[in-house]
Amino acid sequence: MKPPTNQVQRAGAAWEEWPEEDIDRVIQMAWEDRTPFEAIEWQFGLKENDVRALMRRFMKRSSFEMWRKRVKGMANKHGKRRGGDVNRFRAPDQRP
Template structure:
């Protein structure tokens, strides 16, 4: 985990990754804070500063809605999600391709 005092000391690559993580509905703000040391308020300021006003307003509306899981309390039921038993081997390409 990085200890960053503010968003000013972030590289362009880190800022792009934070914006990408913030835009994803399932990535909680706590994950952004853990990985980059940027709080929810700083993430909101960064989004406001870097994306267009319309995009920011749409993002804030989505984050504050009930479908978003940006806060861990909203995504608490996610532990019971179905996961295929072959998901990991498939993603690591360990299953041989079937011949036709």
């Protein structure tokens, strides 16, 4: 089966069908303090619960628990709880 290539295809596909680069990128974005779950949803079609399930599936238990503890009360990971001054997905000096 051909790997999913866009957001709509990935959202309904099993994790095993996802390209490894996409899984790695979701994990990387989830670990980043300033990347909100809304950015992950916009780029990959995954809601917060889906990201949590992906992290649980592909990380060691101790790493997953450390990530959950870190993210649990973090306002930066939720766009609605962030300040209105942040309206981008990447740093201003980062290339598109």
